[in-house]
Amino acid sequence: MSTAAAERTVTVPAPAGLDRRQVHAIAACYFVASFAALGLPPFLTQILPGLGDADGSWAGVLYIVPTVFSGLGAPLWGRLADRFGRKRLLLRAQLGLTVSFLIAGWADSLPAFTVALVLQGFLGGTFAATNGYLAAALEGPGLSKALTLMQGSARASLVAAPILVGALSPWISPHRQYLVMAVLPLLAAGLLALLPEPSRPVRPSTAGQQPATVVPGSLKLLYTVEFAFVFSTIISFPYLVALVEQKLPGVSGTVTGLLFALPHLCYLAAAGRVHARFLERPRTGLAIGFAFVALGLAAHGPASSLLTFTLARLLLGIGLTLGLVCLSVLAAEACRGRAPGRMFGSLEFVSKGGAVAAGVVAALVNSAFGPTAPVLAGTATALVAAALVLLSRRSN
Incomplete structure (x- = not known):
């Protein structure tokens, strides 16, 4: 040589x-x-x-x-x-x-x-x-x-x-x-303890070439939509059992548990396919996800039978799946060129803040207006977040 x-x-x-x-x-x-x-x-x-x-x-x-x-x-x-x-x-x-x-x-x-x-x-x-x-x-x-x-x-x-x-x-x-x-x-x-200390693979490069410019995703957008998504989905959890008992009197505890679990089962069934479909367009998927969350939560109010309540939970499950998967893609984009521990620590802080805020607001509106109120508050939040994500797509 x-x-x-x-x-x-x-x-x-x-x-x-x-x-x-x-x-x-x-x-x-x-x-x-x-x-x-x-x-x-x-x-x-x-x-x-x-x-x-x-x-x-x-x-x-x-x-x-x-x-x-x-x-x-x-x-x-x-x-x-x-x-x-x-x-x-x-x-x-x-x-x-x-x-x-x-x-x-x-x-x-x-x-x-x-x-x-x-x-x-x-x-x-x-x-x-x-x-x-x-x-x-x-x-x-x-x-x-x-x-x-x-x-x-x-x-x-x-x-x-x-x-x-x-x-x-x-x-x-x-x-x-x-x-x-x-x-x-x-x-x-x-x-x-048996796994290695993580480090990213080093890609081949040649002398004289400039390293590729890393353009990380927006942390501001990621943190905002993470808070909104956690808030809008978690707010329905604390009083869901009370809402089911109000809408479906006499329903068994097993059925109530299945209704609670249904959105999460949707994620387990479809997350892989959703990731492949929206990997290149996560903001589109997230906006659609927020729209389905809003639709699913709004459908909880008029639901008066096991069938209609199941459909409402399925709609929420579609939104949950789209939102969580696309948030993962946005998090991976935002992590480029940043210290991952610090970023994911801050993201966890924002996420937990959304969960705590959801619990507090759910308790307040449930006390004032009944068990339908938390899902309506989640609906409004999801609609605003969907509009925000769409606006961020147009600005890029």
């Missing part, structure tokens, strides 16, 4: 990204670690009487305690992940859940249990930590597909966890199930 040729040649390290099996292992870890976090809060009204709150009056407040402290802690943990390593901080999140679940399971008073929930939120944050880990190893379509898979893992856990907790309740009280569930994030940490 000539000297000139040698000067033009740049050594290319072997790719250092994550393969498909590793991404699936990470999704499995997030799924099992989410079981207690998502499956046990619906049973707070059964847990609290044994801790001195006879009427379970603190259930509503304690339900959002982990969410609040997860959002507050996420930016800090994200910055530390960028500085000290994403794998290390992801392991910290899993072990933090283990410790908090053990404390919750052994708590014998309401203050001790509250401390456990605070620690669960602050020491956990596995979703932001997982996304930061993935974003340090993947980019573009590979990252957005992995983020879509993580959302699928969360949806599957949200559907399956309450069913498992309810099935175990005759033998182990929901309170003591925290001790059993503590094993799951511990197992996840053990599996994650």
